[in-house]
Amino acid sequence: MKRYLSLLFLLVSCQLIFISNEVIAGGKLIGSSGATQIEGSGGGGLVPWATLTGYGTRDEVSASSFFSAVSVDDFRMSSYGASYAYQDRIEVSFAHHDFNSDDKTTALAQNIVGVKVRLFGDLIYTPWPQAALGVQYKHANNTNVIRALGAKDNHGMDYYLAVTKAWVDGPFHRNFVFNTTLRYSKANQLGLQGFGGDMKNGYRGLIEVSAGIFITRYWMFGAEYRQKSDQLSAVKEDDWKDVFVSFFPNKKAALSFAFVDLGRIGGKAKQKGGYLSLELTY
């Protein structure tokens, strides 16, 4: 069933990618909505930005959905979700994660509900950046596994403040975007391994940054860095990094590829691999 749904999604998206650029789906400029990050909020690949999903301006609403897959040396994760943005002010999102080890000994999953409020600023047009405040409520499924690893809880809340600015005439006369996010979290590996731990237990401030440059109107290159908590002695975790390229063929679809370096996961070191994400806006 799930496989058919994924296939349907891919078919629809292929159609959307190749439709004309002139299709209006919200009044924002192409590429200016960013993409959907892995937890379902508007952003880059790993990091939530101050941007809301979709291309809706202050007079419009917008709905988006995404599918992404990460494959590193010993693990893979698929995620999908949907979001709704109201008048460029509030974004509500949902995402589901399925995480599996290639040796089939580990299967973890979680659901995430997010709310983001744009506080002030416009990504492109105000001299000051766009800022947004968000929460992500996460609920992991495999409580027994999570407890066995040493985590305290199977659910938890992340809070973040994201500040994002784009320059139309940036370095090399290219559009340039820079984002900084401060996250307040006690999640282990996004929450898949629960919340709180035996080494440390409690909220911690984490820094996440992204930078990107539009080489052309449709292609963006960039890099991201996401600091992580490291609270479980049984399964250490590392900060995450990626370099990405995003393709915005029109205002209906966005496609991102990334090389990710996720460090240690589930006791296995040096987990590197690829990330693919597809976002559709309606």
Place this chain on the structure above:
Amino acid sequence: MYRYLLVGLFVAILGACQSVPEHDDSLYYALGDKAGITKIIDIFIYEIGQTEETLHHFENTDIDRFREMQIEHVCMLSGGPCAYTGDEMTPVHQGMNISESEFNAITNAMIRALNTAGVSIGTRNRLLAIIASMRAEVIYQ
């Protein structure tokens, strides 16, 4: 490795922030001086005609004057030897209540005009940055 990247980024940002000389007409010449700008504006007007959602704003527009003013304005904004004889942006758009979405639609018409005219991405972004800086004086007036 990261140190070099950081230094590179710093240099790139410094380069972008270099102080602008007293009179910089490089954008004017990059756009192809008066002839290039005239061509861009002619395509721009054609593209506006193709943009249905904003057509009602142009119902009572004197297109010949609009064309002259656009050429003068872009010429002046790009550092060219022209005086803009039109009105300030705020009074021109008074009472039109142009939305963010409509502003972006017209910006897209300009982007298509610049692409069609064969303007390079860097030159295009320099002009778009100037247009973007005027948005607050144009929308919701």
